[in-house]
Amino acid sequence: MIRARRKGRPREFPRPPCSLSCRRLHARIVSISRQLPRPSIRVDRYSVGSLCCIFILGLSAGCGPRGDETSRSAEATIDEFYNALQSENAALALSMLSRDVLVYEMGAVDRSRKEYATRHLATDMKAAVSLRRELLSRRREGAxxxxxxxxxxxxxxxxxxEKETENQATETIGLRFDGQAWRILHMHYSSNRNIIIPQTNKQ
Known part of the structure; x- marks a missing residue:
């Protein structure tokens, strides 16, 4: 609710519980409304503030992902990324990565999507084709x-x-919602032994 202005106290506007980008937009609009020239009819100025707040609250309904449902969709992005690797769909796999993705893999570092595409993508697709993966545990954090x-x-x-080799792998993935979809921002993968990748072009 908008509180009536008292002498010596600034107006207060509702603050939407949404993402950082929406909070910044809210702060900007509130700042602009406070810089408007003082009209002769006092209620008109508060009406402007009210309209700003209604606009912000409308944005907050869909501006940022929240809740368990969005956590599940973030996890679905991870699963879709590995499905793309297994099907050797490089374009689809890369579309799920942020441009500034940071990848740590078995001691190597890729500092962008372009770098990952040229250094590790082909190897990861071959490994994904040759592996069967079983999820043992998963923990979720973030907001x-x-x-x-x-x-x-x-x-x-x-x-x-045709000899099978088992190993346990650990993986940390950070995702960022860009307004349209979840993109992988960081990946850190390691395992307790080297993965054997079959030779695909043997004569």
Whole structure:
């Protein structure tokens, strides 16, 4: 609610419980409304403030992801990313990464989507094709535009001699909502042994 202005006390506007970007927009509009020239009819100025607040509250209804449903959609992005790797769909996999993604993988570092595409994407697709992954545990953190998902997997790799090798992998993935979809902002993957990737072009 908008409180009536008293002498010596500034007006107060409702603050929408949404993402950082919406809070910044709210603060900007409130600041602009306070800089408006003082009209001869006092109620008109408060009407402007009321309209600003109604506008902000309308934006807050859909500006930022919140709740368990959006946490599940963030996890779905992770699963879709690995499905894209397994189907060797490079374009789809890259579309789920933020341009400034930071990837830590087995001691190597990729500092952008372009760098990941040229250095590790092909290897990751080959590994995904040769692996069976079983989710062992998953923990979720974060709020607003950011989610963190911590997972452990049992991975079974099939060697060229058809011998299966099991290893446990740990994975941390950070995601950011860009207003349209969740994008992977950070990936950190490690396992307790090297993954055997079958040779695909043997004569």
């Amino acid at each position: 607003g535009d950011i989610r963190w998902v911590f997972s452990t997997y049992l991975e079974v790799a099939v060697a060229p001699d």
